Amino acid sequence: MAEYNTRVIIIDPMLPDHTAIREAATLIRSGKLVAFPTETVYGLGGDGLNPTSLRRIYTAKGRPADNPLILHVANQAQLASVAAEVSDIARTLMRAFWPGPLTLILPKTTQVPDLATGGLATVAVRMPDHPVALALIQQAGTPLAAPSANRSGRPSPTTAQHVLDDLDGALALVLDTGPTAIGVESTVLDTTCTPPVILRPGGLSQTTIEAVIGPLGKSPDAASQRRSPGMRYRHYSPKARVLLLADTRPETLQRTVAAARSHHRVGCVLHQLVPVEVPSGVMIKRIGGSVSDYAHGLFAALRDLDALGVEVIIVEGVAEEGLGAAVMDRLRRAASPLEA
Ligand code: TXA
Ligand code: MG
Numbered sequence: 001m002a003e004y005n006t007r008v009i010i011i012d013p014m015l016p017d018h019t020a021i022r023e024a025a026t027l028i029r030s031g032k033l034v035a036f037p038t039e040t041v042y043g044l045g046g047d048g049l050n051p052t053s054l055r056r057i058y059t060a061k062g063r064p065a066d067n068p069l070i071l072h073v074a075n076q077a078q079l080a081s082v083a084a085e086v087s088d089i090a091r092t093l094m095r096a097f098w099p100g101p102l103t104l105i106l107p108k109t110t111q112v113p114d115l116a117t118g119g120l121a122t123v124a125v126r127m128p129d130h131p132v133a134l135a136l137i138q139q140a141g142t143p144l145a146a147p148s149a150n151r152s153g154r155p156s157p158t159t160a161q162h163v164l165d166d167l168d169g170a171l172a173l174v175l176d177t178g179p180t181a182i183g184v185e186s187t188v189l190d191t192t193c194t195p196p197v198i199l200r201p202g203g204l205s206q207t208t209i210e211a212v213i214g215p216l217g218k219s220p221d222a223a224s225q226r227r228s229p230g231m232r233y234r235h236y237s238p239k240a241r242v243l244l245l246a247d248t249r250p251e252t253l254q255r256t257v258a259a260a261r262s263h264h265r266v267g268c269v270l271h272q273l274v275p276v277e278v279p280s281g282v283m284i285k286r287i288g289g290s291v292s293d294y295a296h297g298l299f300a301a302l303r304d305l306d307a308l309g310v311e312v313i314i315v316e317g318v319a320e321e322g323l324g325a326a327v328m329d330r331l332r333r334a335a336s337p338l339e340a
Pocket of ligand 2: 147148156
């Protein structure tokens with residue numbers, strides 16, 4: 001249902017246009033939703049302390065109400081308004097990695113509406129590393145609740161067009177600064193337990209975090225899965241069925257393609273694997289280069305293959321090191337069957 005005539009404003013990320021930022025901040029303060037870029041993916045932003053805005057976010061995304069949101073802050077005062085307590089470890093992590101792709105789970109203040117946290121006593125907070133995001137949060141003068149700006153269950157948006165493809169008419173404005181840098185979401189780290197535990201692998205790797213605070217706890221165990229309710233749901237799924245290749249031998253690719261192709265239109269997302277022989281008619285998206293390049297282009301490749309009308313997408317996995325852990329997490333979820 002199109003409620004809004006969604007506008008798009010193109011902004012130079014290095015020289016944010018203040019008129020556009022002011023306009024976006026005014027919309028946020030009046031309870032409206034604005035999609036904005038971060039270094040990871042585009043977020044669907046609303047006033048994180050206003051229950052009306054929070055309700056609009058859940059409705060626009062079709063998101064289950066027990067899947068809590070991340071509050072995005074731009075300064076220490078905003079952090080203090082949402083986090084009741086910041087442990088020494090959390091403080092150290094903020095110094096080392098904020099602004100950046102690290103979301104910290106912290107005890108919440110009473111100012112944070114239950115709608116933002118799905119009724120939990122904790123809140124997810126991050127300071128994004130993007131000049132437009134920071135300027136918008138600062139100008140709005142309130143922490144912004146911002147889940148990835150996709151319909152619930154779909155691949156996260158790395159361009160303004162992806163946001164429109166999913167949410168046109170459901171929000172007031174999109175601030176467009178081009179493709180996002182990292183391409184997968186932030187790492188979610190629970191700092192309410194000792195040692196901290198990764199609830200969602202993301203743009204900041206486990207080894208990078210451990211280099212600063214030492215070994216993390218084992219994750220995800222059953223308890224931490226319960227603490228991150230969002231991890232239960234299907235995620236990152238294009239319309240096509242996703243098959244994750246078990247290994248990266250050309251024969252495996254050929255066999256999988258041949259089996260799928262007898263009944264379906266097939267697309268492939270490939271990274272290091274060079275297809276020796278792939279039958280004509282199979283759409284190939286190759287994202288070569290490093291694992292960061294793969295993370296950067298992955299969600300767009302899944303969406304592009306959907307747009308081409310393929311029914312099965314065969315994707316190449318990567319080693320679970322560094323950013324590879326986040327990439328494999330997304331691929332596994334995209335490939336997993338729907339939860340009943
Ligand atoms: O990179 C990102 O993090 C992007 C950009 C826009 O900042 N945002 C994002 O938000 O990915 P979202 O809503 O798609 O994912 C938030 C994740 C979910 O897995 C949710 O379950 C978890 O954070 N989360 C939020 N609050 C939590 C809490 N209090 N305890 C445990 N997990 C929480
Ligand atoms: Mg999301």
